Structures are given as structure tokens and as C-alpha cells.
Amino acid sequence: MKRLKMLLLGSFLGLCVGLWFGVNIGKDQPLYSNPFDSNTLQKKAKRTADEVLNDTKRALRESLE
Numbered sequence: 455m456k457r458l459k460m461l462l463l464g465s466f467l468g469l470c471v472g473l474w475f476g477v478n479i480g481k482d483q484p485l486y487s488n489p490f491d492s493n494t495l496q497k498k499a500k501r502t503a504d505e506v507l508n509d510t511k512r513a514l515r516e517s518l519e
Contacts, residue, residue, distance in 0.1 A: 474489055477489035
């Protein structure tokens with residue numbers, strides 16, 4: 455009986471952790487972030503603007519070399 459309880463507990467914890475990581479991967483967030491935190495449009499726009507800025511810097515540096 456004790457083995458069955460441990461098996462069920464381990465399966466339940468594994469399922470919870472797997473869902474946590476899976477939701478974060480699906481939302482394109484870091485693994486340990488809160489999956490219930492809603493990504494606002496402002497956060498998405500800031501992340502995209504940062505990526506564009508970094509790509510532009512890299513392209514300019516490559517063109518000057």
C-alpha cells in the first residue's frame with residue numbers, strides 16, 4: 455500500500471511540474487516563471503522592440519567592419 459501511495463504521489467508531482475514547464479514553454483517564457491502571469495501587449499511589444507534593437511545593432515556593427 456505504501457508503494458502505491460508513493461507511486462501516485464510521484465506521478466502527481468511529476469504531472470504538476472510537467473504542466474508548469476509545458477505551459478511556460480508554450481508561452482515562450484522562462485521555465486521557472488509563473489505560468490498564470492498574463493503577458494500583456496505592453497510586455498510583448500517591449501520584448502519585440504528589444505529584439506529589433508539588438509538585431510539592428512548587430513547589423514550596423516557588421517556593416518562597419
